[in-house]
Amino acid sequence: MSEVMDEERRRRYLAAMEIPLWRSREAPPPTPAESPPEAMEASPAVEATSERSSEAAVDTLDWAGLEARVAACTACPELVANRSRTVFGVGDRQARLMLVGEAPGADEDRLGEPFVGRAGKLLDAMLRAIGLSRGQVFIANILKCRPPGNRDPRPEEAAHCLPFLERQIQLLAPRLLLSLGRISAQHLLRTQAPVGRLRGQVHRVEIAGLALPLVVTYHPAYLLRSPAQKAKSWDDLRKVWELLREE
Ligand code: URA
Numbered sequence: 001m002s003e004v005m006d007e008e009r010r011r012r013y014l015a016a017m018e019i020p021l022w023r024s025r026e027a028p029p030p031t032p033a034e035s036p037p038e039a040m041e042a043s044p045a046v047e048a049t050s051e052r053s054s055e056a057a058v059d060t061l062d063w064a065g066l067e068a069r070v071a072a073c074t075a076c077p078e079l080v081a082n083r084s085r086t087v088f089g090v091g092d093r094q095a096r097l098m099l100v101g102e103a104p105g106a107d108e109d110r111l112g113e114p115f116v117g118r119a120g121k122l123l124d125a126m127l128r129a130i131g132l133s134r135g136q137v138f139i140a141n142i143l144k145c146r147p148p149g150n151r152d153p154r155p156e157e158a159a160h161c162l163p164f165l166e167r168q169i170q171l172l173a174p175r176l177l178l179s180l181g182r183i184s185a186q187h188l189l190r191t192q193a194p195v196g197r198l199r200g201q202v203h204r205v206e207i208a209g210l211a212l213p214l215v216v217t218y219h220p221a222y223l224l225r226s227p228a229q230k231a232k233s234w235d236d237l238r239k240v241w242e243l244l245r246e247e
Contacts, residue, residue, distance in 0.1 A: 058163045059166070066167050073086065079157060082145075082147075086144045087112055087145070092135060096176065097176050097177075097240065099178045100141065100178070101115060102141055102142055102181055103146060108120075115220070119219070119223075130240060130241040141165075143161050174212065175212075176213050176240060177212050178217065178240055179217070181195065181221075182195050199216045199218070202214070202243065215243070
């Protein structure tokens with residue numbers, strides 16, 4: 001693809017993210033991929049309480065077994081009473097990039113897929129900006145069930161659900177994790193620091209025996225409310241693109 005086409009494509013993507021073009025001239029992003037890049041401190045050893053003693057441990061399950069275990073989970077009574085379905089995660093199970101959000105919202109609860117509402121549309125545009133489609137990454141959440149009224153996950157809910165996410169990470173063994181928003185970043189990095197302090201650097205996390213780089217960016221729903229922060233998210237995505245390109 002020619003330089004001119006690359007520039008055009010970059011402008012289209014920035015427009016899709018509604019990032020003003022003046023910003024991109026000030027700090028030119030790397031050329032979008034000619035051919036797009038393919039594609040916890042260990043969390044507490046909490047076993048999902050849905051696990052009966054006769055059942056295999058979560059960290060021994062394959063993808064199908066894990067998906068079935070999540071669908072059958074009854075560990076959090078309030079979430080179980082309010083959910084339409086669990087939202088396991090979606091994408092390429094050999095992806096190099098794994099995105100971790102917070103928890104399903106109303107649209108996700110209805111459709112069973114993460115990030116399908118307005119925030120999801122923005123997330124798709126953000127991925128396109130670095131030459132990736134939703135099918136080339138894997139997207140999951142800290143919680144697999146929708147918290148009523150989209151409240152924050154409770155610590156005990158996250159503790160019940162994290163073994164599922166850890167097993168997903170272990171099975172996927174991605175090259176890079178991207179935390180979308182505060183809840184994801186704080187759980188994966190085991191910190192209370194705000195996103196503004198956590199973004200702009202490449203963290204290293206140990207999850208399920210894997211040492212993985214992790215980049216933090218703003219949650220797309222926050223970017224919809226605070227569009228002025230989109231330029232910072234674009235910087236974060238450029239970093240993701242660079243890290244994937246280095247592989
Ligand atoms: N917000 C999230 O964090 N995850 C989703 O799946 C949808 C919205």
